[in-house]
Amino acid sequence: xxxxxxxWIDRRFPLTKFIKHELTEYPTPRNLNYWWxxxxxxxxxxxxxxxxxxxxxxxxxxxxxxxxxxxxxxMREVNYGWLLRYLHSTGASAFFVVIFIHMARTLYYGTYRAxxxxxxxxxxxxxxxxxxxxxxxxxxxxxxxSYWGAQVITNLFGATPMIGDEVVVxxxxxxxxxxxxxxxxxxxxxxxxxxxxxMVLIHLVALHYVRSSNPSGFNLDAKDNIPFHPYFTTKDLxxxxxxxxxxxxxxxxxxxxxxESENNIPADPLNTPAHIVPEWYFxxxxxxxxxxxxxxxxxVAMVLSILIFTAMPYLDRSKIPxxxxxxxxxxxxxxxxxxxxxxxxxxxxxxxxDAMTLLGRIATFIYFGVFLLLPFLSKHEEKWLLExxxxxxxxxxxxxxxxxxxxxxxxxxREETKR
Amino acid sequence: MRAMLPxxxxxxxxxxxxxxxxxxxxxxxxxxELSHESENLKRGAQFVLSMCTGCHNLTYVKYRELLRIGFxxxxxxxxxGDNDINAPIFSPDIVEMTKSLFGxxxxxxxxxxxxxxxxxxxxxxxxxxYHQNEDGSVDNSVFPGIRMPDVLSYSSTTDxxxxxxxxxxxxDAAVFLEWTADPHANDRRTMGYYVMGYLIxxxxxxxFLKRRTWSQLEGK
Numbered sequence: 243x244x245x246x247x248x249x250w251i252d253r254r255f256p257l258t259k260f261i262k263h264e265l266t267e268y269p270t271p272r273n274l275n276y277w278w279x280x281x282x283x284x285x286x287x288x289x290x291x292x293x294x295x296x297x298x299x300x301x302x303x304x305x306x307x308x309x310x311x312x313x314x315x316x317m318r319e320v321n322y323g324w325l326l327r328y329l330h331s332t333g334a335s336a337f338f339v340v341i342f343i344h345m346a347r348t349l350y351y352g353t354y355r356a357x358x359x360x361x362x363x364x365x366x367x368x369x370x371x372x373x374x375x376x377x378x379x380x381x382x383x384x385x386x387x388s389y390w391g392a393q394v395i396t397n398l399f400g401a402t403p404m405i406g407d408e409v410v411v412x413x414x415x416x417x418x419x420x421x422x423x424x425x426x427x428x429x430x431x432x433x434x435x436x437x438x439x440x441m442v443l444i445h446l447v448a449l450h451y452v453r454s455s456n457p458s459g460f461n462l463d464a465k466d467n468i469p470f471h472p473y474f475t476t477k478d479l480x481x482x483x484x485x486x487x488x489x490x491x492x493x494x495x496x497x498x499x500x501x502e503s504e505n506n507i508p509a510d511p512l513n514t515p516a517h518i519v520p521e522w523y524f525x526x527x528x529x530x531x532x533x534x535x536x537x538x539x540x541x542v543a544m545v546l547s548i549l550i551f552t553a554m555p556y557l558d559r560s561k562i563p564x565x566x567x568x569x570x571x572x573x574x575x576x577x578x579x580x581x582x583x584x585x586x587x588x589x590x591x592x593x594x595x596d597a598m599t600l601l602g603r604i605a606t607f608i609y610f611g612v613f614l615l616l617p618f619l620s621k622h623e624e625k626w627l628l629e630x631x632x633x634x635x636x637x638x639x640x641x642x643x644x645x646x647x648x649x650x651x652x653x654x655x656r657e658e659t660k661r
Numbered sequence: 662m663r664a665m666l667p668x669x670x671x672x673x674x675x676x677x678x679x680x681x682x683x684x685x686x687x688x689x690x691x692x693x694e695l696s697h698e699s700e701n702l703k704r705g706a707q708f709v710l711s712m713c714t715g716c717h718n719l720t721y722v723k724y725r726e727l728l729r730i731g732f733x734x735x736x737x738x739x740x741x742g743d744n745d746i747n748a749p750i751f752s753p754d755i756v757e758m759t760k761s762l763f764g765x766x767x768x769x770x771x772x773x774x775x776x777x778x779x780x781x782x783x784x785x786x787x788x789x790x791y792h793q794n795e796d797g798s799v800d801n802s803v804f805p806g807i808r809m810p811d812v813l814s815y816s817s818t819t820d821x822x823x824x825x826x827x828x829x830x831x832x833d834a835a836v837f838l839e840w841t842a843d844p845h846a847n848d849r850r851t852m853g854y855y856v857m858g859y860l861i862x863x864x865x866x867x868x869f870l871k872r873r874t875w876s877q878l879e880g881k
Contacts, residue, residue: 272878314721314771317845324845325852468878476871483864490860494853498775498843506776506842507768 264450269467270474271456277351278454279481280344285442286482287337292435294330298323302382304428306421309384310508328497334376335500336489338523341372345551350576352558352565353455359555361452364445366552368438373524373548375434378427380521381419385505390518392419392427398531401538418511459564463642464649517593525590526583532594533606543606550613557613560620562627563643568636571623575612582608689803690782691789695836697847699731705837706730708830710740710750712812713770716759719750721771722841730840763808774835774842781835788831791816 251257301320303312316323345365348354354362381392396413400406415422456462492499500522504515520528530547534540558572566573582605589602632640695701706727709719724741728734737746744750756766768776777783783803790803791811799816801807811817813827840846 311721318721318726324849328849472874473878476867476874480864480867480871483860483867487857487860487864490853490856494849494856497849503776503778506772 265471265475266469268450268470269464270454270470271462272466272468272473273456273458273462274454274474274477275457276477276481277343277347279478280340280347281449282478283340283481283485284337284344286485287333287340288435288438288442291330291333291337292439294326294333295432295435297326298330299432302428304382304425306384306424306509309382309424313383325493328493331501332489332493332497334379335521335523336485336492337372338376340485341369342523345369346580349554349579350566350573351455351457352459352563352569352572354554355459355558355563355565356555357452358448358455361445361448362555363552364441364448366549368441368445370548371434371438371441375431375438376521376523378431378434381424381427382431383505384424384509385502386507386509386513386515387502387505387518389419389509389511390515391520392423394518395520396423398537398541398544401541403538420511455564457564457567458639459562459567460639460643461646463646466642519591522587522591525588526586527590529586529590529602530606530609532590533599533602543610547609550610553613554616557616558620559617560624562624562636568633569620569623569627571619571626575616575619578608579612582612689786690779691786693782693785693832693835695781695785695832695839697836697840701833701836702730702840703732704830705833705835705840706732706740708834709770709837713834714750714752714755716755716763716809717767717770718752718755719771719841720769722750722844723747724750726844729844730837765808767809770838770841772842774839776842780842781839784835784838785828785831788813788834789815789828793817 248258252259298316301312301316301323303309313327316327318324320326348362348365377392377395381388396410396419399409399413402409411417413423414420415426502519502521519525527544527547531540531544534543560569560572562569566576585601585605586609589598589605592598594602723746724737724744725746727737727740732740741748750771759766774780774784779786787801787803787807790801791799791813792802793799793816799811801809801811813831815824815827815831818824818827
């Protein structure tokens, strides 16, 4: 019976072919380590956020007068409403943890390099969409931090030359963050995840076209590729289990860890909190914003700090494939960058004293310096490595890649003559 | 794996900066044990509903919810007075009255424990930090210039034994307000133990599944 149904479908839709091509026969490098789990985990968190979010939206009221109380209604009276909300609020932080690790993996192993530039760039678009979604979602509880965070960030658009004030009013729908703002942020917070889903689809199509990279940075010989299912389905599921243990620990035992205590006070437009801090995942970028004394300059630097990742495939000029595995100088640069981002996050959380401002400026300088140093460093490193002679391991990999390439070309030729 | 450890540590650094920020203001709070036993909750509720609700509302708590911390219907009927059992612990008169008396509306207490760093510990410390200045005026060392009167008369009590009793009351009030801020905390933790147990076993099974699957590759 099942076979009949499937063959009926197969005559009308490439179901079996699809499963074969994308899953059971999809060749995946066997040397992928656990850092390759995080793309799957990001997909899982996206689904979790959409499902919990849709159920929350059934009880939430996007109205300046009702929003705060409707959240309390969810927390107290809706059956397991507290679970839905804590899954969603912890999920937001989990999303960024997973995405930041996913990005760090890409940077560490240099997997943004050809032919995976489009994967890197679609990933960038996803990051920006995710940030926008998270920012708008954070206004919805209508607490003090929600309100003043939105007030400060929408204010930044006032730095637009000539039409700054108009842009701010256009974004808010009012002269200050108010009822019009919360309503539109709710609509967009509901819409954006579906844009993200569409972008994820493109990200995945690109992935299945260029195939997974691997820690070595070389294209592996055919014998070192294994089917995605069952090997990586089981590996990803185990990773998911570990993720859920950590995630649920926060949801059930420390759900308020990621929620600013000030946000339990309803938004009060007449009372500015002493110290406005964004959510932890925006802290490094917030520190860069504050490091520049001029507002327009700060906004430009903050936007650049995210967009500059786009240039990575061109900034890395080394002929030696991959990232840190066989390139010690690149590896050092990676760690400098990661530690520096941690410093920026720390600075972003502190009140702006003189010492903090200085530290923020130094860290901002290092942040951009790392990107600007990369083209020269990668060239020098390449020269140095070639002079020193490549190790046996790397030579084997080059040989594997070449034989892989030969076979690929041979198949392409066969196809050509067939036609 | 080992090569990636430093980056994991860097990530932990980012997380800990967040924690640092949360921990610093509460370091000056009294290190008091707050036990959420039904008795403490009930005593705390009685204290808050007699001493605090004259000026503060508890907008998001309804009288019937008091049944969940161990009161019976008779006791709740006494606590609610003329109010409906489904009504929130809220009186619109308070807003007008306090505004004319103190010049501002005292904060709503339903979420106050979550709204302050240190949660119940903050409330306990605040209530027991009233002291008399040399000129006889009363002030609070946690919140200098506070306009809330010393409801426990802590500043005028000097006897250690009497102060112990007041501290007990402050502790119960803190426990009750932690409950009003997060009434499902106990259910959540109980469910959490089951969820964690299930997930840990399930993850172990997935690990064995992964190992068994990958063992087919050996020698290939």
